[in-house]
Amino acid sequence: MCQVDEDGVDLLAAGDGSEKSLADRxxxxxxxxxxxxxxDEDVKCGKxxxxxxxxxxxxxxxxxxxxxSKQTILVxxxxxxxxxxxxxxxxxxxxxxxxxxxxxxxxxxxxxxxxLTEEACQKKIRNIVGKCRYIFPEVPVLVSSLEMxxxxxxxxxxxxxxxxxxxxxxxxxLTEFGARFKKLLASTKSPTAREELRKLLRNNLFRRxxxxxxxxxxxxGDCADRLAVQLITDTALGRGKHLPLELGYxxxxxxxxxxxxxxxxxxxxxxxxxxxxxxxxxxGSHAEEPSSAKKxxxxxxxxxxxxxxxxxxxxxxxxxxxxxxxKLCATSTGQPPAKHSIEKSSGKLCSFCCGPMDTxxxxxCTAENSIxxxxxxxxxxxxxxxxxxxxxxxxxxSKHSECGSANGDCAKANGEGCCTSKERKTPEKLLCYxxxxxxxxxxxxxxxxxxxxxxxxxxxxxxxxxxSIQNFLLDDDV
Amino acid sequence: xxxxxxxxxxxxxxxxxxDNQKQLDIPISKFHDPSHPAKENLTxxxxxxxxxxxxxxxxxxxxxxxxGDNVKPxxxxxxxxxxxxxxxxxxxxxxxxxxxxFISTLHGG
Numbered sequence: 007m008c009q010v011d012e013d014g015v016d017l018l019a020a021g022d023g024s025e026k027s028l029a030d031r032x033x034x035x036x037x038x039x040x041x042x043x044x045x046d047e048d049v050k051c052g053k054x055x056x057x058x059x060x061x062x063x064x065x066x067x068x069x070x071x072x073x074x075s076k077q078t079i080l081v082x083x084x085x086x087x088x089x090x091x092x093x094x095x096x097x098x099x100x101x102x103x104x105x106x107x108x109x110x111x112x113x114x115x116x117x118x119x120x121x122l123t124e125e126a127c128q129k130k131i132r133n134i135v136g137k138c139r140y141i142f143p144e145v146p147v148l149v150s151s152l153e154m155x156x157x158x159x160x161x162x163x164x165x166x167x168x169x170x171x172x173x174x175x176x177x178x179x180l181t182e183f184g185a186r187f188k189k190l191l192a193s194t195k196s197p198t199a200r201e202e203l204r205k206l207l208r209n210n211l212f213r214r215x216x217x218x219x220x221x222x223x224x225x226x227g228d229c230a231d232r233l234a235v236q237l238i239t240d241t242a243l244g245r246g247k248h249l250p251l252e253l254g255y256x257x258x259x260x261x262x263x264x265x266x267x268x269x270x271x272x273x274x275x276x277x278x279x280x281x282x283x284x285x286x287x288x289x290g291s292h293a294e295e296p297s298s299a300k301k302x303x304x305x306x307x308x309x310x311x312x313x314x315x316x317x318x319x320x321x322x323x324x325x326x327x328x329x330x331x332x333k334l335c336a337t338s339t340g341q342p343p344a345k346h347s348i349e350k351s352s353g354k355l356c357s358f359c360c361g362p363m364d365t366x367x368x369x370x371c372t373a374e375n376s377i378x379x380x381x382x383x384x385x386x387x388x389x390x391x392x393x394x395x396x397x398x399x400x401x402x403x404s405k406h407s408e409c410g411s412a413n414g415d416c417a418k419a420n421g422e423g424c425c426t427s428k429e430r431k432t433p434e435k436l437l438c439y440x441x442x443x444x445x446x447x448x449x450x451x452x453x454x455x456x457x458x459x460x461x462x463x464x465x466x467x468x469x470x471x472x473x474s475i476q477n478f479l480l481d482d483d484v
Numbered sequence: 485x486x487x488x489x490x491x492x493x494x495x496x497x498x499x500x501x502x503d504n505q506k507q508l509d510i511p512i513s514k515f516h517d518p519s520h521p522a523k524e525n526l527t528x529x530x531x532x533x534x535x536x537x538x539x540x541x542x543x544x545x546x547x548x549x550x551x552g553d554n555v556k557p558x559x560x561x562x563x564x565x566x567x568x569x570x571x572x573x574x575x576x577x578x579x580x581x582x583x584x585x586f587i588s589t590l591h592g593g
Contacts, residue, residue, distance in 0.1 A: 042566075279567070
């Protein structure tokens, strides 16, 4: 339930008086001169801020029993502010006795999405490797590029060894997949769908590289501000059921590869101050940042602007959103990984994003089924006269399809999906709601990576086989 | 840096709005408005600095740096390694030798 924070109201009412008193504040922990104002009474000095960020990072390592891991942990690095802070926190942790020193950095070059040439991409890669070397000289750096998600078998990687050499093996096959990837993005209708597609392919690439290298854990630089925006964006895009995975400390949808967010509770302001105190504050700058105009028209970017504006006047915004997100996680976690693998085998995970399926039973009274009923009614009504009665029960069943044809007159009978269905090759039942929406925004589905489509086809065949032998299967409860 | 100057630095992507310049040394004299010579000895605040940056140094996309007479939400201002909220915000009076850093939080990663 919403509750007015009395302290917050008092501060708002205080007006100018509260700003003057901030200048006199000292660090709440040690009494030294404060350098950062987080919210309300919370001010910290530089040393305490750095210690707090490092401690939050180590707390997550301990929570997931990664502090003494004998396995190498991958650290996703994009060159941005949060990635740099994450790498610095990783380096700091390795200086502590009994903490693991086994880390590798993974950088995925996405210049192809922003229209960069091959030379510009190579230059960017060298800059990124330079940054990694500056922060954590001994860490190996693995480099790949987003279009490699089209690779059928193994993902080509360019390894940079931690020794003094900074030579990179040139990335192979850039041009071959690059052109295809550009066409795929160009055929996608909306900027939101393009962003979602990039995110899906990036996560897919992370998982494949992790499996290929035999690594089980990936750290990503998601901070509290980013996750607050993600909460609203995912809800708007119909990913409500995936929120616990998208916002929690760990994304465990793949039992063999866990994505961990060590900076989940750290705000962007703390990250920036941390970087300016520990690293060169210019470290997170991108030389070729794409024009912000291109970023302004997706659901994520609008939400980000909205939340930043709110945060300025109401400093509790981000923390409240994150606490709300945590509550969503609490009701859904607790399912052991074993259950996920059972669900996977019975086709209850989306074959694109591997998230839990959120489709409803056909007879259930849900918003999704109501929309499906409306679609069928709207399609069929032009064929009927005004006075003809409409049998809702008839329409509620799946005899009628979206094109208005009854009893599978259209291609649905051939198992290809309704003729108006945009998911001809991939029946709707095996994709979650938002993946279905994203797929409908892709102009030419033939351009999607074959491997992704193959996984889906395999699950479709399994589901069909399961249906045909359903009567002979023993229930799990028996 | 000459002792009478204010050092202004840009980070996190803000420099792109200032023709890729990462730092500027602005003499106090630049704040003076020639049409009002009587105001020459007044102190100048961060608000005046923002106005000066907007008038003389900002090369593109004003709306990405300023909102009204204040910085756009999402841009952190650090004065002498300290959060500007602790120094009085836009009303902080600049002194020669101060170092003001504008960092954008919008280009994370």
